[in-house]
Amino acid sequence: MGKLKETILTPILKGNPITVLVLGICSSLAVTVELKGALVMALSVTIVTGLSSFICSIIRNTIPNRVRIIVQLVVVALMVILVDQFLKAFEATYAIDKSLSVYIGLIITNCIVMGRIEAYALGNKPLPSLLDGLANGVGYGSILLIVAFFRELLGSGTLFGFKVIPQALYDAGYVNNGLVILPPFALILLGCIIWVHRSLDKTLQEK
């Protein structure tokens, strides 16, 4: 039981793919301008990592070692295309899928997905692999949402598209920060999150 708990919690905290492993940085800078997009991206990555780890774990003993990476890639690509197709099919997600443009397709190249299959799914049973994949997706997604929260709040004055900064404040001279919208600020914010994370968890600090 303790092992299972570890499987789920490690990727979210101690082994967070973004703040500790520093994987998947590219998309976390690109899709965090708005919470809505970040949430859809987080869910998509969670589903893709979870299911592709699950499938790869089921077939792990049959995969010819020489074409291992290619077979994994085919499975990941299948999942990504399926997610993309479903997002395009529903009216509520169609616009978000369009605004995420290439980044949904680029989940294929997200190091977290292939990394978890190689490091975990190929050596473990399907169910723990599924949980490991999902937990890594959640770990990735939670950072995405934290970054997007600050970027949307400070950059657009909204959360999930709803105005949260009162008009009175704008009338008093407050303006949205344009820098926050730009990718470099996401990197600064990410640096701050890593800083906070490491000062909270001393074991992560290098000597």
Add this chain to the structure above:
Amino acid sequence: MNTDNNIYTIVYTTIVVVLVAAVLALVSQKLGPMQAANEKAETISQILTAAGFGDKNHWQEQGNAATLKFYRENIESSDLYDTTGGYVGALDFSRCEIYSTSELKAQDYAIRGKGGMPVLPVYRFSNGKVVIPVYGAGLWGPIWGYIALEEDLRTIAGAYFDHASETPGLGGKIKDDPAFRGQFAGRSIDFTDKSAPFHIVKGGAPEGKANAIDAITGATMTSRGLDAAITTWLNAYGKSLEVKEAPADSASVSNTTEEEQLWEN
């Protein structure tokens, strides 16, 4: 079992690929109609945005059904012309029939003389705006859009562009940057200009040139592609935009023909 055996590897990968292809084909077939409905509403919202009926976000909030309803209520005619300006037919706007992006691709192919006769749609709205599409190649994939003209068919009222896979923040600005789109309003197209009826100029449009706008910094290839697309399509439309324009000396005559044409449709 020896999984490193050559035959095993070949058979295994073949089975995996066939299975994956089958799943994708099945899903694509099942979800196809829903995706097509979304794409149609998206295209109509782009046309409406170009024609000046509210901005793109407005239509997104309205949803598909309301967008289609508004289109039906505000479209006056959606006719098809060939490159000589001849009337070919009409799209059934009561069913919101439009030329989707995939059909624009075929038309672009035909315009550039690579087969078939192009059939060009002209959308005329109740607010007097006339919307025509453009289609071409950006840096990474197709780009397309809609240009709305005033009733004189020379002044540009507005424009909206979209792309398949331009770089966000650079080429993607043809869609995302309202300032770029905004440049089109009030400019004009000029068929007497020898080089092209409309220009997107790298380094800034020359002062006083009414048929030119600034290109996007850092997106030279996308800007060039859009420039080429607009030139190609405006030239293809040249005749149909002229036919309906009343020549100064025979204004009354051509007015009646235009009216007749509208009645016929």
